[in-house]
Amino acid sequence: MNLPLSEGLIAEANARELYALEDEYAALGRKLSRTGIDIDAIKDRVASFSVAVPSWGAGRGGTRFAKFPISGEPTNIHEKLEDCAVVNQLCRATPRVSTHFPWDKVSDYKALREEAAELGLSFDAVNSNTFQDQPGQPYSYSSGSLSSTVEAVRQQAVEHNIECIEIGRQLGSRDLTVWVGDGTNFPGQQDLVRSLDRYLEAASQVYVALPDDWRMLLEHKMFEPAFYSTVVSDWGSSILAAQELGPQAKCLVDLGHHAPNVNIEQIVARLHRFGKLGGFHFNDSKYGDDDLDSGSINPHQLFLVFNELVEAELNPLGGFNPSYMIDQSHNVTDPIESMLSSAEAITQCYAKALLVDRSALHAAQEANDTMMAFQALRRAYTIDVAPILAKVRVEAGGAIDVLSVYRSSKWRDRKAQQRKAVGLGAGIV
């Protein structure tokens, strides 16, 4: 393996922090043991948690209006993998990268898989793209893709998804995530029933191309780029589509793809109840699909989502193996720093959810003791789990203080000398 940052740099920085960390970890361990919790057992479960990062998250995103690139930003999948490897080397919680096609196209996927392995990475879900046109593409997706009224357009979108599966097989992926931008901007623009019929018929052609051990993850989104209606608009449409397609079709919940103030943790619980929760995209939101950094606006909601995910883990109902991924647009930060900070926020909420006294919670729920049920959650949420996460990182070879080590590595400055500049232009949404 050939990791991008100097191991000596990380070890030296850790050595300066280690005494304080051991002291804080021991104090937290004593506090938790008074309520019957073994901190080392929690630490082991946190160590086995991971979340994928998206290849596109390594670049500066943008809004519909503009993108402001930074020097040293990655310009191709090879450079993106390097940056993802920096994130994982420091935080040790993001060992998989989710690819997106055609953005990450290369001529040799076997070689790409080896290149990733050399950086300590493997590949997560493959994401298809039928929401924008590519140069030389025979048909436009301007009026939809899998739900288009034009058969040749639907066929082109089906073939692209099947090509993504083929690429994913070579990369070692086992999930195809399908989000379509299909929808309408005007009442009456399309028939709301027939457009869903066309989507289901085309999606079933993708479904039958799935290898037996693959899943098709359907990602719904309420609006944008279509602003009146979208074909797979909400978790209701998503679960109905997944049920119609078959057992390998599951629903993927993106935190930003709902109506404002929707109870997302309840959606998680519902989808799990019917065996259809396949994946989760982490980000945060103030107004809509803002794609802000995870936990930056509403960390309590993130905790409540993890509370349901941990319940699902403990009660798998015949199978629970969700694909977790960070899905954010880093418009004003160094993407590596945002992914480090987000991986920390996500893992913190997982750790806090593990600290919930489940028997006290369930007993209070059964007895209709509202306040004690709420307090079971509140007690766990208010515990500072930072020492557990830092201990997990340091034991896996990562950094205690990820951001400070990243900055002292001068990675971005060095890459600014080596990488070609990214052009200005519109952002990705």
Ligand SMILES: [Mn+2]
């Ligand atoms: Mn998403």
